[in-house]
Amino acid sequence: MFEAIAFYLFAALTIVMFTITVMTSQALYALTAMAAGMIFISAFFFLLGADFLGVIQIIVYTGAVMALYAFGMMFFDTTRNVVEKGTNPQIVFVLGVLAAVMVVTIFVAPIVSNNIQALYPIQENIGNSQAVGMVLFTKYLVPFELAAVMLLVAMIGGIVLAGKKMDKSLTLMKEEEIGGLDEGFEPEAGGH
């Protein structure tokens, strides 16, 4: 009973928050509504017994990703209303529903046909974090290391792209300035 109440409450809250994110014309409203929606999504993970995933959801999404977006939005003009494409809303809705049905079919087909086995079954006597650690550092060690390398690459890429002190960054110059770099041409710092 408690689970049903929690599920419906958080489902309604999440849907409302994400609808605000998608439909609003104010960038700041979209940002805050999405931060709230991420927190509400972690409630589903706690309901499903995936405690570690719920904590990671809160830390990574509302801690890191949202902070990064808020930092990035300082560069943009967020007070201006966001202009949308003039697409037909019915076409958009039909296409969205069709794609979602396709995704659900992909997920449900192995379950319906009973063509699925629990490779790493959840054991009763150990906690979720311990079980996740045991599976992650044995069976999924190589993807884990690859994800670490990917995050490092992403970090370096983010620093190089948005770095402040890199006046001679190739990404900030016009094409002519990059061409004139060899002849000792000094480009002006700061683009816009």
Place this chain on the structure above:
Amino acid sequence: MAITLTHYLVLASVLFVIGLIGVMRRKNLLMLFFATEILLNATNIAFAAISHYIGDLSGQMFAFFIIAIAASEVAIGLGLLIVWYKRTGKIDLDQMNSMRG
């Protein structure tokens, strides 16, 4: 009234529809990134729910890797977006045609 796997899959598909609608109707690239985050979160819910009802931890593992991918996507995408905004002053999708694609 027990909550079954179907409930969670319906919720995930509803969130996925919301995200797809956002991807299709937004022109501002920052708003487009928000919509992709919603898409990734919808699949995360489906993975965690299936992991719980099948009794298998693999679903949670894939959800972890999706979160890692989302974090790197935000870092790189936002960096590119800042560079583009500094160069042109706009982040509209329709004006990104410098490669004449």
